Amino acid sequence: MAISRSEVEHVAKLARLKFSQEEIEEFTVQLSKIIDYVNKLNELDTENVEPTAHIVPIHNVFREDEVKPSMDRDKILMNAPYKENGCFKVPKIIE
Amino acid sequence: MKYEAVIGLEVHAELLTESKIFCSCTTKFGGEPNTHVCPVCLGLPGTLPVLNKKVVEYAVRAGLALNCTIANFSKMDRKNYFYPDLPKAYQISQYDLPLCSNGYVEIEVDGKVKKIGIKRIHIEEDAGKLLHENTDGSLVDYNRAGVPLIEIVSEPDMTTPEEAYQYLTKLKNILEYTEVSDCKMQEGSLRVDTNVSVRPVGSTELGTKIELKNLNSFRAVQKALEYEIKRQIKVLEEGGTIVQETRRWNESKGITEPMRTKEEAHDYRYFPEPDLVPIIVTDEWKEEIRKSLPEMPHHKRERFIAEYGLPEYDAKIITSSKKMADFFEKCVLEYDSPKTVSNWLMGEFSRLMNETGKEIDEVPVTPQMLVKLLKLIDNGVISGSIAKTVFEEMFGTGKEPEVIVEEKGLKQIANENELREIIKKVIVENPKSVEDYKNGKEKAMGFLVGQVMKATKGKANPQLTNQILKEELSK
Numbered sequence: 001m002a003i004s005r006s007e008v009e010h011v012a013k014l015a016r017l018k019f020s021q022e023e024i025e026e027f028t029v030q031l032s033k034i035i036d037y038v039n040k041l042n043e044l045d046t047e048n049v050e051p052t053a054h055i056v057p058i059h060n061v062f063r064e065d066e067v068k069p070s071m072d073r074d075k076i077l078m079n080a081p082y083k084e085n086g087c088f089k090v091p092k093i094i095e
Numbered sequence: 096m097k098y099e100a101v102i103g104l105e106v107h108a109e110l111l112t113e114s115k116i117f118c119s120c121t122t123k124f125g126g127e128p129n130t131h132v133c134p135v136c137l138g139l140p141g142t143l144p145v146l147n148k149k150v151v152e153y154a155v156r157a158g159l160a161l162n163c164t165i166a167n168f169s170k171m172d173r174k175n176y177f178y179p180d181l182p183k184a185y186q187i188s189q190y191d192l193p194l195c196s197n198g199y200v201e202i203e204v205d206g207k208v209k210k211i212g213i214k215r216i217h218i219e220e221d222a223g224k225l226l227h228e229n230t231d232g233s234l235v236d237y238n239r240a241g242v243p244l245i246e247i248v249s250e251p252d253m254t255t256p257e258e259a260y261q262y263l264t265k266l267k268n269i270l271e272y273t274e275v276s277d278c279k280m281q282e283g284s285l286r287v288d289t290n291v292s293v294r295p296v297g298s299t300e301l302g303t304k305i306e307l308k309n310l311n312s313f314r315a316v317q318k319a320l321e322y323e324i325k326r327q328i329k330v331l332e333e334g335g336t337i338v339q340e341t342r343r344w345n346e347s348k349g350i351t352e353p354m355r356t357k358e359e360a361h362d363y364r365y366f367p368e369p370d371l372v373p374i375i376v377t378d379e380w381k382e383e384i385r386k387s388l389p390e391m392p393h394h395k396r397e398r399f400i401a402e403y404g405l406p407e408y409d410a411k412i413i414t415s416s417k418k419m420a421d422f423f424e425k426c427v428l429e430y431d432s433p434k435t436v437s438n439w440l441m442g443e444f445s446r447l448m449n450e451t452g453k454e455i456d457e458v459p460v461t462p463q464m465l466v467k468l469l470k471l472i473d474n475g476v477i478s479g480s481i482a483k484t485v486f487e488e489m490f491g492t493g494k495e496p497e498v499i500v501e502e503k504g505l506k507q508i509a510n511e512n513e514l515r516e517i518i519k520k521v522i523v524e525n526p527k528s529v530e531d532y533k534n535g536k537e538k539a540m541g542f543l544v545g546q547v548m549k550a551t552k553g554k555a556n557p558q559l560t561n562q563i564l565k566e567e568l569s570k
Contacts, residue, residue, distance in 0.1 A: 077129065084232075090179040
């Protein structure tokens with residue numbers, strides 16, 4: 001296996017996904033297959049190849065430092081399921 | 096066994112751009128919650144970030160001022176973690192190709208110069224602010240999300256809390272000089288995290304490091320490090336081991352305590368940001384930015400010595416803050432005695448700033464007002480000691496010096512007849528001292544002058560007082 005069960009559990013946790021035991025088993029097999037397939041790329045010699053930073057060969061796309069009006073707050077909060085005092089409301093975060 | 100500490104610092108500084116790093120929202124501090132936001136800084140689907148050119152220029156400027164190598168090729172990366180202050184669930188930052196690297200800052204401790212290495216400076220976006228008020232949830236204000244930051248990571252070159260303090264002071268000084276950040280800790284535009292570990296003296300292996308957070312001032316950094324180093328040494332001496340963790344400085348208790356962290360795994364899964372293209376800083380661009388660098392502290396210090404004839408000590412203190420140096424130069428423009436101005440800045444001005452914890456630009460006294468005060472002394476309107484009282488009032492209220500002098504009746508008594516009457520009275524009331532003086536006790540003179548000052552509440556002109564007193568006593 002290219003990936004262990006605990007690695008799958010770890011990745012799921014980082015992505016805040018919850019799976020049943022059967023699903024974890026199934027994904028471990030499937031993800032291993034995918035990784036094995038992609039691993040084929042490791043057979044290539046990339047010694048003198050620059051790592052790709054971006055697939056489009058352009059650089060330095062900038063904007064000037066100019067302020068433009070922000071969006072109306074009512075619009076900003078329109079789709080928020082919970083809001084209070086002009087803020088987005090989320091489950092209590094304890095520091 | 097003797098132990099030594101190994102300290103590294105991470106400093107986040109907000110850049111003084113007008114607009115955010117990837118969108119055109121304002122970076123102004125404060126404002127009603129969520130009024131400085133747009134679909135881009137909220138990370139709404141379908142939006143694309145575009146990098147603010149000034150962010151690159153400011154970061155390069157800071158890098159040059161901190162003796163860094165500027166990368167010719169640099170790129171942005173995504174740092175992934177879930178926390179409600181981060182609307183996209185990732186922060187756009189830089190991972191393996193930061194804009195600046197391998198710099199240094201020179202600090203002075205116990206008269207010796209020490210170089211503190213700067214590992215890297217990278218650009219990134221700030222997160223929003225969480226408000227934990229009296230509600231059943233937490234509230235999020237994204238005004239700060241997307242404000243440009245530079246993160247300056249030092250090498251673990253410091254061994255004492257004092258060195259850490261000196262490093263921060265110097266770093267802040269340079270950043271202020273380069274005008275890329277206003278470095279206001281109370282507004283969060285300068286934030287400090289520190290890593291510290293201890294090891295037996297002579298050991299080359301690093302101990303387990305502890306990250307310290309919630310450091311709201313440079314003094315807090317110093318105190319937290321002092322506490323933490325003692326704590327770690329005690330644990331080791333008792334045969335325990337240090338567990339890697341993040342600890343929070345509790346200012347009121349004066350201790351560090353364990354803190355829950357954002358992402359348990361510290362597994363940020365960085366990858367290149369596909370929405371932004373690489374940054375290339377050509378030599379021409381770099382030199383253009385270098386030319387825009389303002390005069391740095393050590394150059395200014397040398398100039399103040401040469402141009403204004405300030406003693407080295409004065410020049411060093413005055414240029415230790417750009418704001419103070421600017422204030423000084425504005426005064427000198429209208430008042431032709433640089434040393435007098437520097438005396439006031441290092442004396443009364445600094446004393447009151449230390450007492451109130453205010454910076455020079457937060458004080459209502461302007462250079463023009465200080466100059467007016469100095470001229471009042473020169474013209475004999477008030478005495479030097481009364482001027483201190485007037486200055487304190489100016490510092491507290493922002494009133495013009497002549498208004499204060501008028502309101503409080505602090506004008507110097509320079510009228511000869513008026514002063515002579517007061518002196519005559521003092522002589523009659525102090526026959527013992529008068530006799531002592533006539534018997535050759537010089538000290539008695541000082542006492543009598545003191546009595547005159549007391550009678551006039553310090554308003555007597557000192558030269559005139561001396562002169563008349565001598566005349567009257569020799570009668």
